[in-house]
Amino acid sequence: MILLDEPTERVCAAIKSGQLAPVRLAIMAPGGYGKTAVLDHLAGAPGVRLVDDAHLLTDAELSEVARQLDDESAGLVIAARPHPRPSALNQVLGRLTGQLVLRPFDRLRTETFLARAGRPLAVDTVLAQTGGVPGFVRLLAGGDGELVAAFRHELDQAGEDSLCYLLAVEAGADPDLLAALKLPASTVEAVRATGYLGPDGRLLPVAARALRELVPADRRIALRLRLIRRQLDRSGPVLSLVRPLIGTGVTGADVATAFEVAAGEAAGDPALAARLYEAAVRAGRPTAAVGTRWAEAVARTGDFDTALQLADQVIAADDAVDRAEGAQVAGAALAHRGQLARSAELFQWSDTAVARCFAVIGLTGSGRLAEAEKLLGKSAVDGPPTLLAGAVSSAARGVLESVTDQPTVALSTLIRSAEMLEPVSDRVLLPDSPAALGALVALHSGEAAIAEPLLERAVSSGVLVPRHRLLLAWIAMLRGDEEGATAQLRSAGEQLSPRDWLFAVGLRVGLARRSSDLAGLRRIWIQAREAVVRHPVDLFTFLPFGEFEVAAARLGERDRLAPHLRQARELLAGLGNPPLWASALHWSGLHAAVIAEQPEEAAAHAAALSEAASAGPYFATIARAAQCWLEVLGGEVDAVAVETAARDLHGVGLCWDGARLAGQAAIRTSDRKAMVTLLDCARVLQGRPGREAVEHTGGVRLSERERQVAELVVAGLTYKQIGDRLFISAKTVEHHMARMRQRLGAGSRGELLAELREIVQVAS
Structure with missing residues (x-):
């Protein structure tokens, strides 16, 4: 045809x-x-x-x-x-x-040819594979056997120089390497006359496939090694030449060196770089010679266990020239595994300027303030004042300032550090990012609006993306945006470091608690218990441990958290109980005490929050809210004071906490007018309509009284308690529940509660 x-x-x-x-x-x-x-x-x-x-x-x-x-x-x-x-x-x-002049097929001719041949192949795919060369289009339409057979004769007749040129082109050799082969011009022209090359000089995919299938592997490897030696001699790039040799078992000094050089070229793809370093060792390169770089590449893929094993071999090798760098990699890996104290020790042993700054962060996070301050004084840059050196130094200083200075000072320093690091963030394996540390300081001081853009920029940089997404999820959760928090949590992925996994579990616990999903909370609590056992408490983990503390109170397992909370208090004491970090622990402790109905314990936490109120507006806000909680627990509900405190919490980013305070005050007051006002406040703070609106689910309309009953049932009150609040009998409450179950089509009490929860969303 x-x-x-x-x-x-x-x-x-x-x-x-x-x-x-x-x-x-x-x-x-x-x-x-x-x-x-x-x-x-x-x-x-x-x-x-x-x-x-x-x-x-x-x-x-x-x-x-x-x-x-x-x-x-x-x-x-x-x-x-x-x-x-x-x-x-x-x-x-x-x-x-x-x-x-004969021309390649265009799209129309290719489509027509395939139609006449009765081959329903994708036109774009055929053109991409063949370059539109008519004979190759015909062969591709004829099937694999015909395609390979048609190339066999030409490749069998090709000389060594022609095959070398074809393999070089297949490997993506640049013009300089092709010229360096010094092949006769007649050979090059003869290869081009085969039709195997496209107009841009690249090998057509169908020809490359034939080359791989028809030329024996040992011959291809021998020719590729010839190209590699030539490229090494001229200090040219070797990655495209070396990559197909991974896993072939080829060994020797030249190929081992080529694997090592190629790994350096693949720094932007840590998984590939790790495979190349491994191949270099298998080809004969000593582990000590590449172990640190191999460990760093592996760590960047998230495999911190293997990274630690490799780095440890380097540290233990007396003849390794980069032991300090190996210790720095191990320190970063341990930080991601949540071993902050041990991480700081390795950074100190490494004793480079960057490592000392990382050690300052680790020492501060594990409560060793005096050591951190002393080390920061010794952490002058011992090399050129690069962006990396400046950013890491600022990060260390910012973390120390979060303990010793005003939160706004620390936050400002960490933001500058994050901005300085952005252009060079891919040049070092970070134990944590200035953006994440800055976001933690912001979250602990009610500055979520500052943390959010900081984290979004960090996500776009591509460094520690799961870490930054989890913190964005935390911001969404505190605001009451459960859907946004769930989306960010999902986008963080499942392949998480132990530290990130701790935060992910904390988020799941917090989301289950905020949606009053007791069954879900019990399920995730199994993971929470494992996370608590595996991960020591440090300064930067107060957010998840705070969620665990409140959930433990809800599930009656506070004893399980007691040793870890004691460790947290000892850590804070070692740092002088800085308001920025201590207030977070007291705030979660207050909520745990409220749930456990322990007024004396709640009063102790409220007193501690009052002592920190002078640290800034955020701390004054949560201190006032704590006092309101004490009054609510004691049965004294000042609706005006509660509403003011709830709205203030909303204003500093604790939207769900504000709604919960208003909701709990509503169900504890005997003043019906105050109850309705506070329930309306709770709904407004949660971004839901007030009492003048009528709730709908699947087209079902609830009456005003049914809505009030639903709110109190979801809040956890018994029928008798609801009756007392609404001045009706428990039997009437039961009657309302039966009617709502029938109208909502709920098959069980659990289904009914789930439906009502969606309607009213008043947390218990």
């Missing part, structure tokens, strides 16, 4: 009809462009001799063709590749009067 373009079809028609007699025409094109097909199409044209593959004819055969041209009435159409071009062929071509 032949499919010619319009100009070629016109010329062929004129030849066959005799309009171009005598025709003297050359068809010059690489292999696969359809020269033979055109000659077959011209078969039978009057007075025309057809000569195919003229580039393969002997001088004697070409002389015979030339003699035919002496007859001015004789026609000749000769087809040949551009190369080789023997002198006898040039003499023949010089006597011809025209040339027919």
Whole structure:
């Protein structure tokens, strides 16, 4: 089947009809462009001799063709590749009067050809694989067996130089490397005449596939090693040449060096870099020579266990030249595993300027303030004042300021550190990012609006993305945006470091608690218990441990958290009980005491929050809210004071906490007017309509009284307690519940509670 373009079809028609007699025409094109097909199409044209593959004819055969041209009435159409071009062929071509140019298939011709061949292949795929070369399109349409067989003869006849050139092109060799091969020009031109290369000089995918399948592996490897040695000699890039050799078992000094060099080139792809370092060791490179860089690459993939094993081998090797760097990698890996104190020790042992700054952060986070302050004084930059050195130094200073200075000062320092680090954040394995540390300071001081853009920029940088997404989820959860928090938690992924997993579990606990999903909370509590056992408490984990404390009170398992909370208090004492960090622990402790109905314990936490009130507006707000909680627990509900405190909490980003305070005050007051006002306040703070609106679920309308009953049931009150609040009998409450269950179509009490929870969303 032949499919010619319009100009070629016109010329062929004129030849066959005799309009171009005598025709003297050359068809010059690489292999696969359809020269033979055109000659077959011209078969039978009057007075025309057809000569195919003229580039393969002997001088004697070409002389015979030339003699035919002496007859001015004789026609000749000769087809040949551009190369080789023997002198006898040039003499023949010089006597011809025209040339027919064959072009690759365009999209329309490819689509037409495939339709006629009855092959439902994707046109774009065929064009991408074949470059539109007609012969290759036909072969691809014919199936795998025909495709490979068609290439076999050409590759069997190819010389060593031609195969070397093809393999170099397949490997993506740059023009300089191709020139450095110093292959004869005739070889290069002959390869180009095969049609295997596209207009850009790259190997067509169908040809590359044939090359891989038909040339024996040992021959391909030998030729690739030849290219690698040449590239190493000229200090050129080797990644594309070396990558196919991973896992082949090839060894030797040259290939081991090439694997190591290629790993450095693959720094932006840590998984590939790790595989290349491993291949370098398997090829004969000593582990101590590449262990630190290998460990860093592995750590960047999230495999901190393997990274620690590799780094430990380097640290233990007396002859390793980069032991300090190995200790720095191990320190970062341990920080991600939640071992902050041990991480700080390794950073101190490493004793580089950057490592000392990381050690300051770790020492502060584990409660060793005096050591951290002393070390920061010794952490002057011992090299050029790069962006990285400045950013890490600022991060260390900002963390110390969060303990010793005003929160706003620390936050400002950490934000500057994060901005300074952005352009170079991919140059070092970070134990934590300034953006994450700044966000923690912001969350602990009611500055979520500052933390959010800081974290979003960090996510866009591509460094520690799960860490930053989890903190964005935490902001959403505190605001009461459960859907947004769940989305960020999901986008953080499942392959998390132990520290990130701790935060993820804390988020799931917090979300279950805030949605009053007691069954869900019990399920996730199994993971929470494991997280608590595996992860020591440090300064930067107060958020998840605070959630665990409140959940433990709800589930009656406070004893399980007691040792860890004691550790947290001891840590804070070692730091001088800084308000920024201590207030978070007292705030969660207050809520745990409220749930456990322990007024004396709640009063102790409220007193501690009052002592910290002078640290800033946020701390004053939660101190006032704590006092309101004490009054609510004691049965004294000042609706105006509660509403003010609840709205203030909402204003500092603790939206759900504000709604909960208002909701709990509502169900504890005996003043019906105050109850309605506070329930409205709770709904407004949660972003839900007030009492003038009517709630709907699936088209079901609840009456005002049913809505009030639903709110109190979801809040956890018994039928008798609800009756006392609404001045109705417990039997009437039961009657309302039965009617709502029937109208909502709930099959069980659990389903009914789930439906009512969606309607009222008043946390218990």
